[in-house]
Amino acid sequence: MRHQLRIGAGALVALCLTVANAPSQAPDADSRFERTEAMVPMRDGKKLFTTLHVPKEPKGPVPIILLRTPYGIDGRAERLLRNYFKDMIDDGYAFVLQDIRGRFKSEGTFVMTRPARDPNDPKAVDEASDTYDTIEWLLKEVKGNNGRVGMLGISYPGWLAAVAMLDPHPALKAVSPQASPIDMFLGDDFHHSGAFRLSYGFEYVAMMETDKTNFSFHFDRHDTYDWYLKLGALSNVNRKHFKNALPTWNDFVAHPNYDTFWKTQSLEPRLTRVTVPTLTVGGWYDQEDFRGPLKMYELLEKHDKKGQNFLAVGPWNHGGWASGKADRLGRVPFDSDTGGHFRKEVQAPFFAHYLKDAGKAPPEARMFLTGANTWATYDSWPPKGATARKLYFHPKGKLSFDPPPERAAEASEYVSDPANPVPYRPRPVRPTYPGPEWPEWMVQDQRFTHGRPDVLSFETEPLAEDVTVAGAMKVKLFGATTGTDCDWVVRLIDVYPEDYKKPPELAGYQLLIAGEPARARFRKSLEKPEPVKPGAVEEYLVDLVQGHHRFRKGHRIMVQVSSSWFPVIDRNPQKFVPNIFEAEDADFQKATQKVYHTPAFPSRVELDVIPARTN
Incomplete structure (x- = not known):
């Protein structure tokens, strides 16, 4: 059997950590449920370890909420009932957790991101069939259920929920994939537009494949920046x-481009219908699976004929909505x-409406507006009426809504040295897991790189009025390099303004709104990379995905450009090699990079902007 790529180290780990560390808001929540254990049989004879938590005093027939995970369920439900599930308890549900095939106490072979089964083989299995068989068993064994099941989960469990809705049991009536990855080469955990996420991928593989437990x-x-550099x-x-x-690392090496291996794992081509009401959830500061939820909603929306596709995005890191107030992130x-x-x-x-016929369906899109710190509701996402505004790069680090003049200086330049890459967060860079900075690095002050000679900064004057972004954010960069890749x-x-006072510790703060890499070798094709001609001016599209942020009056908008972001992104040798995973130390070289800002080559950032009155 071909080995399949593993998904996100953050999966339920982030949820487990936040839940475990959160204060117990309802200490006796689990005492209201009768807990039983079962080995649920699958169609091929394997049995999956499952815990059932059924209300001791139900007020009537109860729906079932199912969460499946590869991260172990022993003791998990008792904590979830105090946090993640807490606001559903009074509505009346039975909660069921399950170790997926081959993990912890479940039987069978564990294949992460298990491929879709052969529909012509009645004994073939995949995650959808295991979910189907589990639901079939639950309907018979859970006393007093109302015949309806809902699924939810964050990251890997969110992916499992998404897979289940592609081939759903008839009783599956509501699904909420939360922080689910969707394509591991285009975005999310392991690559962003083909650029490899080194520290995350390396540490994830070690954690999941060195030992059966989380290693x-x-x-x-102490500083993994230094460790990876010396590597x-x-x-x-x-x-x-x-x-x-370790099979997953071997998969990285064997598949450096967007080939069939990656494409067959992607959920994108499979999201061709809305089979059950779906609430997709994401976080603006999700350090692991940011693109997945937004893309999943977008693709499902094309096929939503009954108005059953919903989206919620808040100011959260990966799984930050699972417990606690989430009233701040870092500073x-x-x-x-x-x-x-x-x-x-x-x-x-959402679950009450579709599983109990109670209340109203949620709004189409419930979106937190960062910068303004308010929630907004939209009938569509991105909202109608957004217009693209262009901020142009200018000489001497200027950024303006005015295009560059005819006599503008040709380009700004810097030397990129792989031996001294730009760090992605302040050093020391402690390990991803259980390092404490990983969940918060996307809101860390960016002044730690501002002023480096290998980082270009383009900045507006203080804004005369608010600029509210709602939707796409893209950068069209015209650049040249003395290397053959970069x-x-x-x-x-x-x-933030230097005199900012609410709170004063944010005075002059440089808050990251979005950051993404573009790898030159993939500028024309992700499937067939090719070298860059030294000195040739090329157009590069850097997709910053989407945002919902208000740049306040008096603030400035800044764009920083560099050629490294280490070690969250692996170093580019800056010399074209067929496979970066097989590059040698001698292949790495310095290169001079030029970013153009002329009428002929107008590098710019393009933002979908809405007027403040629509919020």
Whole structure:
């Protein structure tokens, strides 16, 4: 059987950590349920470990909420009932958790992102068939159920929920994929537009494949930036550490381009119909699976004929809505209990409506507006009436809504040295898991790179009025390099005024709104990379995905450009090699990069903007 690629180390880990550390808001929540364990049989004879939590004193027939996970369910439900599920308890549900095939106490072979089964083979299995068989068993065994089942989950469990709705059991009536990945080469955990997410991918593989339990790779340096730099080329990973024994890393090496391996795992071509009401959930500061939820909603919306496709995005990191108030992230406040709002006002009503015929369906799109710290409701996402505004790069670090004049200086330049890459967060860069900075790095102050000679900064004057972004954010960059390959890393930043007082510690703060890489070798094709001609001016599209942010009057908008973002993105050798995973240390070289800002080559950021009155 061909090995399939593993999904996101954050999966339920982030949820488990936040739930475990959150205060118990309802200490006796689990005492209201009768807990039983079962080994649920699948169609091929394997049995999956499952815990059932059924109300001791139901007020009537109850729906079933199902969460499936590869991260272990022992003791999990008792914590979830105090947090993630808390606002659904009074409505009356039975809650069921299950270890997926081959994990923890479940039988069978574990295949992550298990491929779709052969529909002509009645004994073939996949995650959808295991979910189907589980629901069939639950309908018979859970006393007093009302014949309806809902599914939800964050990251990997969210992906499992999404897969289940592609081939649903008739009793599956509501699904909420939350922070689900959708395509591991185009975005989410392991690659962004083909650029490899080194520290995340390396540490995930070590965690999931070195041992059956969650294993943390032992770094012999406090600063993993230094460790990864001394590691050298990616070809050293198997030589020095993995010894060709970890299948996922071997998959990375064998599939450096967007080939059939990646395409067959993508959910994108399979999202061709809305089979059950769907609430897709994401976070604006999700450090792992940001693109997936927005793309999933977009693709399903094309086929939503009954108005059953919904979206909710808040100011959260990966799984940040699962417990607690989520009223701030790092040093950035959100001025309200955004986590509680989602769980009580969005998640609970969604399942109550479709599983109990209670209340109203949620709004089409419930979106938190960062910068303004308010919620907004839209009939569509992106909202109608948005217009694209262009901010042009100018000489001497200027950014303006005015295009560059005819006599503008040709380009700004810098030297990119792979031996001294730009860090993606302030050093020391401690490990991804269980490192404490990983969940918050997307809101860390970006001044730690501002002023480096290998980072270009383009900045507006203080804004004369608010600029509210709602939708697409893209950068069209005209660049040239003296190498034959390179990366262009672009960051969009909200620069707070120096006299900012609410709170004063944010004075001059540089808040990252979005950041993404573009790998030059993939500028024309993700399937067939090709080298760059040294000195040739090429157009590069850097997709910043989407945003919903208000740049306030008096703030500045900044765009930073560099050619490294280490070690969250692997270093580009800046010399074209057929496979970067097989590059040698000698392949890495310095390169001079030029970013053009002339009428002929107008580098710019394009933002979908809405007038303030529509909020």
